[in-house]
Amino acid sequence: xxxVRVRMAPSPTGYFHVGSARTSLFNWLFARQQGGTxxxxxxxxxxxxxxxxxxEGIERALRWLGLEWDEGPYFQSQRGELYRDALDRLAAKxxxxxxxxxxxxxxxxxxxxxxxxxxxxxxxxxRLDPTPPGRLLRFRTPDEGTTSWDDIVRGKxxxxxxxxxxxxxxxxxxxxxxxxxxxxxxxxxxxxxVVRGEDHVPNTPKHLLLWEALGxxxxxxxxHLPLLVNASRQKLSKRxxxxxVEDYRDDGYLPEAxxxxxxxxxxxxxxxxxxxxxxxxxSEFRLEDVKSSPAFFDERKxxxxxxxxxxxxxxxxxxxxxARWLEERWAPIAPLVQERxxxxxxxxxxxxxxxxxxxxxxxxxxxxxxxxxxxxxxxxKGVEARFAECEWETSALRDAVVEAGxxxxxxxLAKAQAPVRLAVTGRTVGPPLFESLVLLGRRRALGRVAAxxxxxxxxxxxxxxx
RNA sequence: GGCCCCAUCGUCUAGAGGCCCAGGACACCACCCUCUCAAGGUGGAGACACGGGUUCGAACCCCGUUGGGGCUGCCA
Numbered sequence: 001x002x003x004v005r006v007r008m009a010p011s012p013t014g015y016f017h018v019g020s021a022r023t024s025l026f027n028w029l030f031a032r033q034q035g036g037t038x039x040x041x042x043x044x045x046x047x048x049x050x051x052x053x054x055x056e057g058i059e060r061a062l063r064w065l066g067l068e069w070d071e072g073p074y075f076q077s078q079r080g081e082l083y084r085d086a087l088d089r090l091a092a093k094x095x096x097x098x099x100x101x102x103x104x105x106x107x108x109x110x111x112x113x114x115x116x117x118x119x120x121x122x123x124x125x126x127r128l129d130p131t132p133p134g135r136l137l138r139f140r141t142p143d144e145g146t147t148s149w150d151d152i153v154r155g156k157x158x159x160x161x162x163x164x165x166x167x168x169x170x171x172x173x174x175x176x177x178x179x180x181x182x183x184x185x186x187x188x189x190x191x192x193x194v195v196r197g198e199d200h201v202p203n204t205p206k207h208l209l210l211w212e213a214l215g216x217x218x219x220x221x222x223x224h225l226p227l228l229v230n231a232s233r234q235k236l237s238k239r240x241x242x243x244x245v246e247d248y249r250d251d252g253y254l255p256e257a258x259x260x261x262x263x264x265x266x267x268x269x270x271x272x273x274x275x276x277x278x279x280x281x282x283s284e285f286r287l288e289d290v291k292s293s294p295a296f297f298d299e300r301k302x303x304x305x306x307x308x309x310x311x312x313x314x315x316x317x318x319x320x321x322x323a324r325w326l327e328e329r330w331a332p333i334a335p336l337v338q339e340r341x342x343x344x345x346x347x348x349x350x351x352x353x354x355x356x357x358x359x360x361x362x363x364x365x366x367x368x369x370x371x372x373x374x375x376x377x378x379x380x381k382g383v384e385a386r387f388a389e390c391e392w393e394t395s396a397l398r399d400a401v402v403e404a405g406x407x408x409x410x411x412x413l414a415k416a417q418a419p420v421r422l423a424v425t426g427r428t429v430g431p432p433l434f435e436s437l438v439l440l441g442r443r444r445a446l447g448r449v450a451a452x453x454x455x456x457x458x459x460x461x462x463x464x465x466x
Numbered sequence: 467g468g469c470c471c472c473a474u475c476g477u478c479u480a481g482a483g484g485c486c487c488a489g490g491a492c493a494c495c496a497c498c499c500u501c502u503c504a505a506g507g508u509g510g511a512g513a514c515a516c517g518g519g520u521u522c523g524a525a526c527c528c529c530g531u532u533g534g535g536g537c538u539g540c541c542a
Contacts, residue, residue, distance in 0.1 A: 013541095298493085
């Protein structure tokens with residue numbers, strides 16, 4: 001029996017997804033209980049999209065959750081040589097070929113022939129030289145037979161090799177593709193169990209085929225965890241859903257509650273218990289007991305679990321943890337607040353918007369701004385659209401407000417910022433707006449701007465009906 | 467479209483042929499406790515998607531249907 005080695009292999013996309021957190025947790029629990037090793041590997045082969053700070057976000061989130069890794073982080077961007085060697089070996093065996101088809105050409109051919117999407121094998125026997133720019137490398141999949149594995153959570157899964165297209169393993173830029181780097185690293189790191197999301201099921205036969213082609217011997221065991229879905233049963237997505245672990249931390253959730261709740265998604269302990277300590281989870285968790293149907297990430301249930309943990313804190317612990325949470329939130333603008341505050345009470349009044357789930361505008365100030373700014377709703381609408389897309393940093397936010405103001409016929413920044421400030425902080429005075437917005441975060445800022453705009457629109461309609 | 471996966475209360479789940487006219491938790495409702503609100507207590511409403519088999523017996527096994535989802539990228 002070889003030793004248990006599992007890995008979490010996130011791609012650095014700018015935030016850490018709760019689904020990734022759940023996958024990490026299950027890997028971590030399995031490693032801990034088996035006395036195995038939990039490896040962190042950053043899959044940053046897509047150079048175009050990756051930024052170094054994104055990897056830091058992953059590490060921060062993992063540490064916050066208390067899911068310490070034993071090895072790594074390894075960065076695939078620094079392991080290019082390994083992938084090139086593997087590619088060379090595949091080429092030597094005649095298992096890959098160069099292809100210069102564009103996606104459009106492939107799609108056009110398929111359409112013309114009435115075939116379903118997917119690569120049609122056009123370049124299979126053209127014996128193209130792989131060196132010129134613009135040529136990617138495809139793996140030649142077998143035309144017959146099947147590829148299967150005994151999934152720890154889903155049982156036996158079988159794919160007809162004929163249904164697996166000749167997938168690409170190297171970009172025309174020479175960079176390896178996910179599947180290649182993934183296989184090479186799993187072998188290099190002696191991963192014994194691949195525990196990942198269900199969305200990777202279709203990659204597994206490719207994984208296995210490559211594994212065999214590269215002569216790596218016994219492949220790892222696979223366990224595909226059920227997806228985390230939203231209320232409409234779709235895979236959680238950044239655009240639609242609140243998925244960033246950081247958002248939950250910012251909203252005041254405790255990491256131990258998050259861990260406990262996440263453990264309950266797709267798995268449950270024996271008996272009617274739901275609240276389990278980390279140690280209990282480690283000893284009781286069973287990978288083979290994980291369910292195979294998707295689970296809805298229910299924030300209401302999360303908040304109940306969180307409340308239980310919060311109440312179980314001693315008074316001292318509660319004080320310490322809440323103080324730290326409060327301070328972390330306003331510390332970055334403390335100097336800006338200090339210039340404006342006359343008493344410590346002012347500090348509170350100027351920063352309360354950071355802590356509140358929702359702000360209620362001070363009524364007199366709401367009326368005043370509404371009276372002075374006829375384009376109130378229009379400004380907010382423009383701001384909303386721009387805030388949804390722009391970089392979340394001060395100068396981009398400033399540009400967004402200036403542009404939204406101009407589009408609504410409001411030419412001065414001073415006038416354009418008023419509705420935004422009121423929407424976001426509930427007041428007409430306070431620390432500089434853009435720094436405040438950065439701290440508040442995109443999601444909450446957007447929610448407040450939308451709420452204020454809707455209120456204004458309602459009031460306008462009520463007014464015109466009179 | 468093709469391939470693959472999934473299917474117990476609104477939600478997370480227990481259930482591995484008789485213990486189940488289906489248990490727990492969240493949410494919901496009512497009552498109790500109570501200066502408010504929480505918390506707590508008691509009770510209520512609420513599910514085996516459908517149709518065929520197999521079996522003395524099926525939520526559990528098999529087949530089909532329906533529904534949902536994932537993948538289908540020179541993203542991961």
